[in-house]
Amino acid sequence: MIDMLKPAVIIFTLLSILTGIIYPLVVTGIAQVAFPSKANGSIVVKDGRAVGSELIGQSFTDPKYFWGRPSATTGFPDNAMASGGSNLGPTNPALADAVKARAAALIAADPGNRLPVPVDLLTASGSGLDPHISPAAAMYQAGRVARLRGLSEDKVKELISRNTEERWLGLLGEERVNVLKLNLELDTIGR
Amino acid sequence: MSGQGWIQIGLYFIVLFALIKPLGAYMARVYQGERNFLTPVISPVEKLIYLLAGINAEEEMDWKRYAKVLLVFNFLGFLAVYGLQRFQAHLPLNPAGMSAVSPDSSFNTAMSFITNTNWQGYSGESTMSYLTQMLGLTVQNFLSAATGMAALVALIRGFARHSTKNIGNFWTDMVKTTLYILIPLSLVFSIVLVSQGVVQTFSKPKTATLVQTTKDDKGNTVTEQVIPVGPVASQIAIKQLGTNGGGFFNANSAHPFENPTPLTDFLEMLAILLIPGGLCYTFGVMVGDKRQGWAILAAMTIILVMFLAVTEWAEHQNNPMVARGAAEAGQTVAGLSSAAGLPAGNMEGKEVRFGITNSALWATATTATSNGSVNSMHDSFMPLGGLAPLLLIHLGEVVFGGVGSGLYGMLVFVIIAVFVAGLMVGRTPEYLGKKVEALEMKMASLVILIPVFIILVGTAIAVVTPAGIAGASNPGPHGYSEILYAFSSFGGNNGSAFAGINADTPFYNTAGGIIMYFGRYFIAIPILAIAGNLAGKKKVPVSAGTLPTHTPLFIGWLISVILIVAALSFFPALALGPIVEHLMM
Structure with missing residues (x-):
């Protein structure tokens, strides 16, 4: 069980950072530069x-x-x-x-x-x-x-x-x- | 339907089919570990993840270990989404000051998002902080989709391999799916969405002065409009691509900030079927016989078109209650004929920019798959217009289906079709050189029966308990249809709703959360068991006695088996709801 938990926690954390923080930040960065009016409503x-x-x-x-x-x-x-x-x-x-x-x-x-x-x-x-x-x-x-x-x-x-x-x-x-x-x-x- | 409508539907299928082969071939390269054009960029990140996690990417798992790590990993997702909702008031990125979500609603939403259901008991714009939307919901949009695709790839390996216990490595399947397939597609797609007007910002809601003041239902004058924004595009892209369906806003893709133009509507609909369609081709490549993938895709497409015809026809009819209301005011309704610039049909719950055609097309695509996003309100569809989406969920969402889960469900139907055909002619059933024997049939039966059981028993309990009946918002058989649809959506991990149902209650949140769990993992585990058992078998050489599974005859047979199983299971339940409502109309 423990041998499963360690990779599970680490991979979960890393993929969460990638998809939940870096990905939306990158999209926001591009959006705010390229389409500022549309990105803001x-x-x-x-x-x-x-x-x-x-x-x-x-x-x-x-x-x-x-x-x-x-x-x-x-x-x-x-x-x-x-x-x-x-x-x-x-x-x-x-x-x-x-x-x-x-x-x-x-x-x-x-x-x-x-x-x-x-x-x-x-x-x-x-x-x-x-x-x-x-x-x-x-x-x-x-x-x-x-x-x-x-x-x-x-x-x-x-x-x-x-x-x-x-x-x-x-x-x-x-x-x-x-x-x-x-x-x-x-x-x-x-x- | 107008000529314009036919052209739009035709164009949709043409573009979809043009994309299936290149994407499918790319995904096959990813899963077979071959180099592709993204390898130079992504491979270092991938290797770093394996290094930090301390896993050996070459090490493979048998089906039991694969299933265990899948469950453990998904449970972590549950904890994260639950915790973020409960503590969001004390966490950053909460400019609108959202308070903690109730325990039962948090439980429901956490189950909903880890199971790729994305049922929304809550209203996004007034419930979730940006942090919860991103780090909870957007993450699960990716990971639940990747989980489904990983389980599918494990099953495909079961068919493709022989004489081994191992069906792949869950960790690498997850990481590869996320890094090589889901993130790149979402990144490109979300930028296109922003270019059309989908919002993407971390600022707090905007305030605007209304051009004309209005009155609220308490008689107070309203002079301002508060317009919610947020990191929407990044979530909508993966919500559509990963057959998730959980929107940022309550109105989902009917909301102009999620789906502002006909182009975004077209692309978002395309995204629903894109990966499920592409995976059919991937399957063909990985089992070494592309005809098998095309045959399955053909069966899916034929069923989709059949149901699409019903929905389109029904929604192009005029709503009798609209005609009645207008007549009572001494008016007549234009729209009985389809003149230029005039919507003709049931416009209640639909948006002008999409019209009837695109609303019915979306409703069909979103329920054929396990997507469950909506661009119009299914609750206000005509009885038969609502029947088609409901029945598509009942088919097991195998028509394109959820990413991964659709094709693995379809392959179970293939196993059953082969088995029944084998019984009829007295030959040992086999598929792709693997004999279909007792264990495969037991597991396949579970995959068919568990959703039927949880949907029907759940509905039955709800309609005899006060807490269940209280959810229905429409009178008569339509209220029952709302309950049936809700449980179908839970059991099938769809996520769409006859949204008038008041389901943010402890009863629906709890029952729904439990049913979504069973509808996901009690399917995925038997699938992995089949995968493990198939992988251990020897390949039987093709002989004169082998039933070819790529012919039009087999495609027709497969379609018949799917329709008969669903009809036998659900006809009585449907007769009490949409069918009787249609007859009453």
């Missing part, structure tokens, strides 16, 4: 103040902003300290109730809009921090935002397409609109 700064991360969604409920994905995080929506989904199953009536409330909120903010609602505006994201909506979900809200900000709908649609991220090489993933970046850009031009 892709923080967006406006007027010298951090206003969020490009990659972490924020909750928007004011009708003059574009709204993001519904979030099921605990405490408050898009709580970055409590990532997670709703975990409501497909036969759980609580899911229908949540969707009903979201659909009602959308119609209350824009009573004239009878277009079918894109499904990503009615369903909670997996992380609760999804920074994106689909282009269809942005277009669905374009009329409302344009009206409340006194902008032409074409201008708002142009902003949407400027903030639309394509599939990687036109192949991977889905087209998407970054809600925080879109709203920040809106704030710089509109009321």
